[in-house]
Amino acid sequence: MTSSIVIVILVTSFATYLSRFLGVVSSESIKETSKLFRWFNCLAYSTLAALIARTIIFPAGSLMETDYFIRFIIVLVSLIIFFLSKKNLVYPTVFSAIILSLLNSFY
Amino acid sequence: MINSKYFFQGFSCIKRMDSPAIALGCCFIAIGALLKNLGFSIQESIFSTLLTYALPGSLVMAESLLVGASLVNIFLAVWLVNARLYPMTVSLMPLLMHESQPRWKYYLSCHFIAVSAWLIMKSNYQTVEKENRIDFWIGIGTATWSFAIIGTIIGFIASDYLNKDMMIGLAIVNPVYFMCMMVGAMKTIQVTLSVILGAILGPLFFFITPEWSILFGGFTAGTIAFFVGELNDK
Numbered sequence: 001m002t003s004s005i006v007i008v009i010l011v012t013s014f015a016t017y018l019s020r021f022l023g024v025v026s027s028e029s030i031k032e033t034s035k036l037f038r039w040f041n042c043l044a045y046s047t048l049a050a051l052i053a054r055t056i057i058f059p060a061g062s063l064m065e066t067d068y069f070i071r072f073i074i075v076l077v078s079l080i081i082f083f084l085s086k087k088n089l090v091y092p093t094v095f096s097a098i099i100l101s102l103l104n105s106f107y
Numbered sequence: 108m109i110n111s112k113y114f115f116q117g118f119s120c121i122k123r124m125d126s127p128a129i130a131l132g133c134c135f136i137a138i139g140a141l142l143k144n145l146g147f148s149i150q151e152s153i154f155s156t157l158l159t160y161a162l163p164g165s166l167v168m169a170e171s172l173l174v175g176a177s178l179v180n181i182f183l184a185v186w187l188v189n190a191r192l193y194p195m196t197v198s199l200m201p202l203l204m205h206e207s208q209p210r211w212k213y214y215l216s217c218h219f220i221a222v223s224a225w226l227i228m229k230s231n232y233q234t235v236e237k238e239n240r241i242d243f244w245i246g247i248g249t250a251t252w253s254f255a256i257i258g259t260i261i262g263f264i265a266s267d268y269l270n271k272d273m274m275i276g277l278a279i280v281n282p283v284y285f286m287c288m289m290v291g292a293m294k295t296i297q298v299t300l301s302v303i304l305g306a307i308l309g310p311l312f313f314f315i316t317p318e319w320s321i322l323f324g325g326f327t328a329g330t331i332a333f334f335v336g337e338l339n340d341k
Contacts, residue, residue, distance in 0.1 A: 006151065007178065009151065009155045012165070012181065014182070015185040016189045018186065019186070019191075019196070020196050020217040023195070027197055027200035031201060032201040032202050037201055039333045040198040041301075042300075043326060043329035043333075044191070044195045045289070045302050046328035046329035047309075049306040050325040051191060052282050052289065053307070053310050054320060055281075056282045057310045057313075060166055062137075078283045078287065082287040089126070089130075097277060100275055104272045105272040
C-alpha cells in the first residue's frame with residue numbers, strides 16, 4: 001500500500017466516524033420520548049432526503065453524463081413501480097439500472 | 108456478550124424483500140471499480156470500505172484525490188458530506204440504549220450507521236424488545252457492512268469488464284433504492300414533511316452554497332417539519 005493513499009483513507013474514515021461518535025455521546029442524554037429526539041428524527045430524514053435529491057438532480061461522477069430529464073423520468077417511473085408492486089424494492093431498482101444503461105447507450 | 112439469537116435475526120434482514128443487498132452491492136461495485144481506476148490496490152480498496160463505510164464520503168474522497176486536494180480539504184469535504192450521520196445517530200441510538208448493555212457496543216456499532224442499515228432498523232426496531240435491540244442492530248450492521256465489502260471486491264475485479272453505460276446504470280440504483288425506502292417510511296406527518304421538504308430544499312440550497320446545501324437544506328426542512336408536526340399534534 002502506498003502511504004499517501006493509506007493516510008487519505010484514514011483521514012476520510014476519521015472524518016466519517018467523528019459524526020457517528022459524537023452522535024452516540026449526545027444520545028446518552030436524550031430520551032426517546034423527548035421533543036429533542038423528535039426534532040433530530042426530522043433532521044435525519046430531511047438531510048437524507050436532501051442528499052438523495054441532490055445526487056439525482058446535481059450528481060457527481062458517472063451520472064453527470066446522463067440527461068437531467070432521463071434521470072427524472074426514471075426516478076418517477078421507479079417510484080410508480082414501487083407502489084404498484086406493493087412496495088417491493090427489487091423491481092424498481094433493477095428496472096432503473098437496466099433502463100438507464102440502455103437509454104444511455106442509445107442516446 | 109452478544110446474544111446470537113437477536114444477532115442472526117438482524118443479520119437475516121439481508122434476505123428479506125426490502126433487503127438493501129442489491130442496492131448496496133451495486134453501489135459498492137461502482138466504488139470498487141472507481142477506486143481501481145484511481146490507482147488503489149485491492150487491499151487499499153477493501154481497507155477504504157471497511158473503515159469508512161459511507162458511500163458519499165468515499166465518492167468525495169475519490170473526487171478530492173482526482174483534483175489533488177490537500178488532506179485538510181479532504182477532511183472538511185468528507186466531514187461536511189457525512190455530517191448527516193450525526194442526526195441519524197442521535198435519532199437511532201436512544202431507541203437502542205438499555206442500562207443492562209455495555210457502553211462499548213454503542214461506540215463500536217455506531218460505525219454501522221449508514222442509510223441502508225439505519226432505514227431497516229428504523230422500520231423494524233419495534234419488533235424487538237429494547238434490551239435486545241443493540242444485538243439486533245449489530246446483526247443488521249454486520250450483514251450490510253459485509254455486503255459492502257464483497258461489493259467492493261467484485262467491483263475491483265470486474266472493473267475491466269464494466270463499460271461506461273453499465274457504470275451509469277449501477278450509479279442510479281442507489282438513489283432510486285433510497286428514494287423508495289424514504290417514501291415507504293412516510294407514515295407520520297413529521298417524517299412525510301421532512302422527506303418532501305428536504306428533497307425540495309436540499310437542491311434549492313445548492314444554488315446558494317453547494318458544499319453546505321445538504322446541511323442547510325436538511326436543517327431548515329427538518330425544523331419546519333418538526334414544528335408543523337408538533338402544532339398538529341396539539
